[in-house]
Amino acid sequence: MIAHLVAAAAGLSVMAAPSLAGYSGTAADIDHVVGPLAVSVGIIAASQILRAFRWINVPLGLVLIASTLITPRPTTGTIIVAVAGAALVATAFVRGRVDVAFGGGWASLWRNRRSGSPR
């Protein structure tokens, strides 16, 4: 849970980076799109029921890291976005504690459909 709240905080820093470091244009647009998505994914993945959402932060983090190599930002902005991107990827691999049982979870809906037979 904490790892995914860290991801949300990383997303927030990306969202704020253009204002903090003072840049606009394509780089700022990328940050303004990816930032809120990462915040939302982090908050949702912090729950046990939708923990799988954490994987969405892998592509989001990779987009940020790639964008630091392609689109120029002031140094502060590059650092914020690169660190946040790395944090998004890293935290996605943290499953964290899941101690609530959900009757087989979302997968049960597909698994039971295939087996088909009543218990």
Next chain:
Amino acid sequence: MNETGGDVKANPPGWSKNPSQWGERIPIVVLSLIGTAIATYLALYQLDVIEDVWEPFFGPGSRTILNSKVSHILPIPDAALGAFGYLLDAVTGMIGGEERWRRMPWIVVIFGLAVGPLGAVSILLVILQPVMFDAFCTLCLGSALISVLMIAPAMDEFLASLQHVQREKQRGRSLWRTFWGLEPTVEADR
């Protein structure tokens, strides 16, 4: 409301908690009522009922966003639609007792469907603020945060109802009647 009083017998099969118990639902209802209040306030500004809007951080940001073309793309201002969405969340969050995951799957599904898209639209609007209008709106961000916070707590109950409907169908019950809570529940199903 519930004769089992929230004890373990009310849990869905294979669950270690009951997602329909009040302790799980009241926080969502409170959040959606706060969302209703914020969105109503913003809608009143958009409808020119109140003169100005509270904006502590982003200067003219809220005015820019709330008067933007996107916010008036529909016949009613977007905050009014948001207020309706939050109110729907609050109402569908309150209806039914602690066994509504199996007694009233329909309300749980409506609740889930109301919370999910509201969150998605909120995220989209947050993205549009800086990208299209180079501005942020504090209360709009707060409202979006609330709608994202509600998603996961609503989804566990949603899953419990889907599992219930599927289980009953595989047992040969009518999916339609189970969805509307018309099939008698089997207490031995534990």
